[in-house]
Amino acid sequence: MSAELVRGQNHALTQTRLEIRISAGAPVAAGATLSDDQDRVRGSDWVAHPGNPALPGLEVPQQAAAAHRLAVDLDALPAEAQRVNILLALPRTGGGPAHFGSFAAPFVAVTGLDATEIASYTLTGLASESAVVALELYRRGEAWKVRAVGQGYAGGLAELLTDQGLAEAQHLATAIDEAVAQGLARSVAAPPPRTSAGDSPRTAAPDPAGTAPARDPQPTSAAPDPQPTSAVRPAPDPQPSTAAQPAPDPRPSPATQPGQAAPPAPEPARPPSTGPIDYAHPGRRTATPPPPAAPPARPAVPVAGDANGWSMEERLYNQVWGVFEDLARTVAAYRSAVDFADSRLEQELDKVLSDPRGRIGGQAEAARAAAQDRNTALVEQARQALDRDLAQLSAEAEVVEPALPPAYARWDNPVWHGYQVPTEPPMALRLGDLHLPESPLRIPMLVRLPLERGLWIDSGARHASGATLTDEDDLRRLALETAVALVARLLASYPAGEYSVHVIDPAGSAATALDPLLRTGVLTAPPATGAAGVSETLTRLARRVDLVQMAVRSGAADALPPDIDTGEHLLLVHDFPHGFDDRAVTQLRYLADEGPQVGVHLMMIADREAAAAYGPLLDPLWRTLMRLTPVADDHLADPWVGHAWTYEPPLTPPGSRILHQVLDRIAAGREYRR
Numbered sequence: 071m072s073a074e075l076v077r078g079q080n081h082a083l084t085q086t087r088l089e090i091r092i093s094a095g096a097p098v099a100a101g102a103t104l105s106d107d108q109d110r111v112r113g114s115d116w117v118a119h120p121g122n123p124a125l126p127g128l129e130v131p132q133q134a135a136a137a138h139r140l141a142v143d144l145d146a147l148p149a150e151a152q153r154v155n156i157l158l159a160l161p162r163t164g165g166g167p168a169h170f171g172s173f174a175a176p177f178v179a180v181t182g183l184d185a186t187e188i189a190s191y192t193l194t195g196l197a198s199e200s201a202v203v204a205l206e207l208y209r210r211g212e213a214w215k216v217r218a219v220g221q222g223y224a225g226g227l228a229e230l231l232t233d234q235g236l237a238e239a240q241h242l243a244t245a246i247d248e249a250v251a252q253g254l255a256r257s258v259a260a261p262p263p264r265t266s267a268g269d270s271p272r273t274a275a276p277d278p279a280g281t282a283p284a285r286d287p288q289p290t291s292a293a294p295d296p297q298p299t300s301a302v303r304p305a306p307d308p309q310p311s312t313a314a315q316p317a318p319d320p321r322p323s324p325a326t327q328p329g330q331a332a333p334p335a336p337e338p339a340r341p342p343s344t345g346p347i348d349y350a351h352p353g354r355r356t357a358t359p360p361p362p363a364a365p366p367a368r369p370a371v372p373v374a375g376d377a378n379g380w381s382m383e384e385r386l387y388n389q390v391w392g393v394f395e396d397l398a399r400t401v402a403a404y405r406s407a408v409d410f411a412d413s414r415l416e417q418e419l420d421k422v423l424s425d426p427r428g429r430i431g432g433q434a435e436a437a438r439a440a441a442q443d444r445n446t447a448l449v450e451q452a453r454q455a456l457d458r459d460l461a462q463l464s465a466e467a468e469v470v471e472p473a474l475p476p477a478y479a480r481w482d483n484p485v486w487h488g489y490q491v492p493t494e495p496p497m498a499l500r501l502g503d504l505h506l507p508e509s510p511l512r513i514p515m516l517v518r519l520p521l522e523r524g525l526w527i528d529s530g531a532r533h534a535s536g537a538t539l540t541d542e543d544d545l546r547r548l549a550l551e552t553a554v555a556l557v558a559r560l561l562a563s564y565p566a567g568e569y570s571v572h573v574i575d576p577a578g579s580a581a582t583a584l585d586p587l588l589r590t591g592v593l594t595a596p597p598a599t600g601a602a603g604v605s606e607t608l609t610r611l612a613r614r615v616d617l618v619q620m621a622v623r624s625g626a627a628d629a630l631p632p633d634i635d636t637g638e639h640l641l642l643v644h645d646f647p648h649g650f651d652d653r654a655v656t657q658l659r660y661l662a663d664e665g666p667q668v669g670v671h672l673m674m675i676a677d678r679e680a681a682a683a684y685g686p687l688l689d690p691l692w693r694t695l696m697r698l699t700p701v702a703d704d705h706l707a708d709p710w711v712g713h714a715w716t717y718e719p720p721l722t723p724p725g726s727r728i729l730h731q732v733l734d735r736i737a738a739g740r741e742y743r744r
Contacts, residue, residue: 072188073188073189073190074191075190075191075217075218076218076403077218078217078399078400078711079217079403079407080217080399080459082214083144083180083214083215085182086143086145087142087143087144088142088143088144088180088181088207089180090138090178090179090181091138091178091180091181092139092140092176093136093178094137094174094177095173096136096172097135097166098135098159098176099119099134099158099159099160099161099246099250100130100138100140100156100158101117101157101159101246102117102118102128102140102155103116103117103118103155103231104125104148104151104153104154105235106150107150107378107388109153109234110235111235112150113236113238114236114238119245119249120132120250120253121248126146126148127144127147127148128140128141128143128154133250133253134166134250134253140156142154144207152209154206154207155234156178156203157201157202157204157230158202158204159200159230159250160200160201161247162226162250163247163251169196169199169200169224170196170200170202170222171197175192175194175196176192176193176196176202177190177192178190178191178192178193178205179191180205188216191218194220199223200223200226200227201222201223201225202222202223203219204218205219206219210396211372211376211377217399226243227242227246372469374389374472375473383475383496383497384497386470386473386475386478387478387516390470390474390514391516393463393470393513394513394708397463397506397511398708398710400456400459401456401711402711404456405508407449408449411444411445411448411449415442415444460508460509464511467511474500474514477499477500477519478496478498478499478500478514479500480503481555481722481728482723482726486732489735491739492563495519495520495563496519496563497519498517498518499521499559500515500516501515501525501720502718502719502720503717503718503720504715504716504718505715506715506716512718515706519563520638520671523695523696524662524666524673524694525556525672525674525698526674526696526697526698527556527676527698527700528549528698529546529677529700530545530676530677530678530679545700545701548701548719549675549700550675551700551721552698552719553583553642554583554586554587554729555719555721555722555729556720557571557640558586558729558732558733560640561733562736566740567637567740568638569639570635570639571592571640572594572595572598572607572642573596573597573598574597574603574604574607574608574644575597575599575644575645576598576604576644576649577649578597579644579645580644584597586733587733590730590733590734591737592736592737601649605653605654608654608657609657611639611641611665614634614639614668615660615661615664615665617630617631618630618636618668619664619668622668639671640672640673641672643658643673643674643676645675646658646675646680646681647680647681647684655688662695663690663694674695698717701719
């Protein structure tokens with residue numbers, strides 16, 4: 071059964087040899103790009119277009135036309151290719167439309183070699199765009215999926231190819247335009263008539279009026295090749311046998327006088343029977359019967375680590391991000407479908423109200439009820455598609471979550487009970503969970519290590535999931551608990567002694583929350599208090615940043631003073647800006663900007679309103695840091711669709727002692743190393 075996709079929705083592919091069929095209201099050029107696991111097109115040799123129509127496993131038409139067929143063999147693609155992006159572009163020459171909004175929405179369908187439609191997508195909503203990414207075929211573990219994209223570009227092919235990371239995008243776009251222009255300039259004359267199969271063409275005799283023989287009009291654009299010629303194209307139907315077909319009468323037909331109707335063609339003489347009679351119709355093509363329909367494919371059983379990567383850790387990381395992206399796009403498709411249904415309902419109701427005669431009475435009520443029923447049916451259809459995709463993603467998450475290593479796992483994951491100090495740091499760290507209101511599925515928020523940005527735990531948040539928290543003491547307490555949990559995760563992710571934590575607590579008010587770190591002795595030194603402690607800690611870390619930067623730039627890392635180590639450092643600042651003067655604020659900004667490059671990272675617990683006295687001076691600081699909240703809050707966006715995701719901090723379960731157990735093992739590992 072074919073799936074009618076909306077923008078952002080995906081569908082599983084059960085075949086690897088496919089056709090992409092395109093229908094548009096005007097001539098368009100079709101092409102495709104291959105991209106790797108970083109969503110980059112590695113070069114022009116990964117782009118199939120009219121000037122270079124064939125790539126391994128992929129072939130596109132050479133001319134612009136209103137209908138196309140692209141051939142795809144997913145098994146024949148390069149091993150590094152993770153996505154196939156199907157592109158449409160309007161020719162810049164030939165007098166055609168300049169943007170997609172000037173004609174009917176293009177239609178794209180994915181079919182099997184037997185022409186059975188698998189999924190289709192109508193590219194609605196295009197306006198000033200002249201190039202568009204219609205579909206993408208992408209790997210999902212060992213399987214492939216198709217996703218409706220519909221991302222348009224008003225800047226044309228050059229902007230589209232630039233967005234896909236192609237360095238020579240402008241040059242390649244110009245070459246594609248030239249190839250399309252040459253295709254539009256070709257003229258293919260209609261073949262002269264044949265007297266019989268196998269005879270050579272003969273010149274048509276002039277008519278009685280002495281005019282030239284009639285010809286078919288020249289096409290304005292060459293028609294697409296209905297069967298792409300490549301190793302992945304479907305085999306043509308066998309030609310019917312002509313042994314029993316009657317031969318045409320070689321005598322010329324009587325001339326037709328002007329103003330007279332042409333006489334009926336004479337009945338061709340039948341040859342004498344010399345064998346069994348062939349009852350096949352001479353004008354009907356025969357073909358082998360289509361293969362029996364394959365049974366409906368069962369959804370693939372999810373497997374932990376079923377993604378690309380050199381190690382299980384990298385495969386799990388990529389798999390988590392794959393689930394994250396699929397959930398973002400699945401919800402985007404649902405929201406788009408609901409918006410379409412609501413917009414259609416509004417238009418239908420406006421149409422009913424625009425007629426004064428139909429505003430009252432039973433006819434108007436019936437029209438409103440019918441419009442509401444159609445809206446309900448569309449929303450229900452979208453919800454069914456969402457529930458189907460959510461069930462698949464939830465099944466995958468249920469398999470992946472128990473298999474995560476400690477750095478990726480929640481505190482309630484049993485993997486923490488067997489925690490051992492690692493010999494090398496992981497590639498990423500879990501900072502919390504993300505979810506959307508349409509789904510109960512929690513996505514691990516993984517960030518790469520070492521941290522590229524500092525962290526800001528906003529102790530001034532006031533809203534969480536619609537509830538208002540007014541007790542500032544509770545907010546500060548939760549912010550400190552979040553900070554301690556994140557510090558413990560960072561310490562647990564590095565080998566013993568390779569990660570140092572410094573704490574600034576000017577008023578000494580964080581002693582209770584910091585007790586797990588103080589008791590186990592995992593801090594480099596006691597928390598710095600008072601203005602003098604703040605100044606000394608910031609000066610020491612700023613000096614380290616200066617010296618390491620100079621050593622790196624000069625290539626003399628061995629010349630560093632003995633008190634400067636090359637490990638990672640984290641500065642935890644509590645209750646900013648209390649205890650900070652102007653010089654300390656300047657040093658803090660310097661550490662936030664320059665520290666991550668040389669292994670000095672910043673984690674701040676602060677209320678931005680409390681620092682409002684500094685005005686715009688601190689705006690760059692807040693923008694540099696990644697904002698987290700001690701309570702659930704929807705302030706983070708994904709990089710694909712831009713949904714507002716609800717963030718939940720990585721707090722330990724109530725009554726759990728797992729954080730203390732992990733810190734004890736970290737401290738024991740440090741003692742063993744000494």
